[in-house]
Amino acid sequence: MLSSIRINWFSNIRGDLLAGIVVALALIPEAIAFSIIAGVDPKVGLYASFCIAVVIAFVGGRPGMISAATGAMALLMVTLVKEHGLEYLLAATLLTGLLQILAGYLKLGALMRFVSRSVVTGFVNALAILIFMAQLPELTNVTWHVYAMTAGGLGIIYLFPLIPVIGRILPSPLICIVVLTGLAMYLNIDGVRTVGDMGDLPDTLPIFLWPDVPLTFETLMIILPYAIALTVVGLLESMMTATIVDDLTDTTSDRNRECKGQGIANIGAGLLGGMAGCAMIGQSIINIKSGGRTRLSTLAAGVFLLLMVLVLDKWLVQIPMAALVAVMIMVSVGTFSWGSIKNLKEHPLSTNIVMVVTVAVVVSTHNLAFGVLAGVLLAALFFANKVGQYMLVTSEYDEESKARTYTVVGQVFFSSSEKFIESFDFKEAVENVVIDVSRAHFWDITAVAALDKAVVKFRREGAEVEVLGLNEASATIVDRFGVHDKPDAVERLMDH
Secondary structure, three states: OHHHHHHHHOOOHHHHHHHHHHHHHHHHHHHHHHHHHHOOOHHHHHHHHHHHHHHHHHHOOOOOOOEEOOHHHHHHHHHHHHHHOHHHHHHHHHHHHHHHHHHHHOOHHHHHHHOOHHHHHHHHHHHHHHHHHOOHHHHOOOOHHHHHHHHHHHHHHHHHHHOOOHHHHOOHHHHHHHHHHHHHHHHOOOOOOEHHHOOOOOOOOOOOOOOOOOOOHHHHHHHHHHHHHHHHHHHHHHHHHHHHHHHHHOOOOOHHHHHHHHHHHHHHHHHOOOOOOEEOHHHHHHHHHOOOOOHHHHHHHHHHHHHHHHHOHHHHOOOEHHHHHHHHHHHHHHHOOOHHHHOOOOOOHHHHHHHHHHHHHHHHHOOHHHHHHHHHHHHHHHHHHHHHOOOEEEEEEEOOOOEEEEEEEEEEOOOOHHHHHHOOOOOOOOOEEEEEEEEEEEOOHHHHHHHHHHHHHHHHOOOEEEEEOOOHHHHHHHHHHOOOOOOOHHHHHHHO
């Protein structure tokens, strides 16, 4: 046990602490911006980011991965906060945590294998578009100073890393915020909104806070749809982030433990006045590339985040919204998979359709869960159709035995059952028919029904029918659900 603790916590102390500082610096503007997207005070996102990062460091299933308040989760909260207020958001956060813990015990983390690459790409692209769209209210009906500061902020973000040495040490989003805040304070420009205009920052440590909502069925019906959406999106993004970190570090993660860990972290956040969160793809990559590897880096990020907020609160309220808009535009641009546009010419049409539909559904509904569900269903349909095309039925006639032998090759299931039936010539005048399925597999009751239909149709035409070569699995399902070998086969088939 001591060896495990040393490996997971203290095998990379210097790298983890330095990476934690960098991540904490980058988390502050994003946590504030995500709070504003959700329509809540900045302290809600900051408390959530602190709590989630600290808790997930102990109970998560992927060392080195950063979890905090995220844009994907914030987008789902907008309507709930607008219609019912913060207390209902905290209640939804607690319910989200419970659902995620349940998902972990049900081992739903394994379901990520059903999410195709095209769905993941669509998910990421849609997230980027929604984050960008969320910035538009801050860029409409404003003075030219806001546009100038936003453009200047983007210039700093993308040009500062080109400076030798120092450009690699300090995160450019932080430099953008520091420079624009100093400029706004020095010039005292009117008409430029600041973080202080959005709400009060915390000046104390978070305290235990039970949501002030009635414990009724009506309350449950209000928060349940949002909690389900938050659960699905949170786990999807966390599982995808874990996969990326696995690849970067050449290690493995415990997805089901991560599901439970996300749930425990969100319950903790809700009880401390924070919003629901999940793993962050961008911040996790920053952590890994900054040298973070163990759970200590995640813990350090959360602790340093809170210390900075409490010490630098008088400066944080002066941050112009234009600076945060620039940061979020950078996040949006960096999140979008630009290579997916080029791949539209190279990838199969079905793959492109899945990706585009996922993006379209998410952007139109503002719900990442709906888009992922649509993408997964569409990908499954395309896959079933493709596999169904590989079923082949050939036939040959033996003059001596006066028998027609049909050889079935491939997978017979709901998608290929119609093609299976159409492959037989039921009007041919033959005495004996042999259906050789030794190179085929029957997967479902639709396939069994198709076999029953073929056999009964041949018998109606006066032919003797023999089915040969059923493998063990196919024979089991045919014996259980098939009717062609029963005395009243015709009547029973008609009943179906």
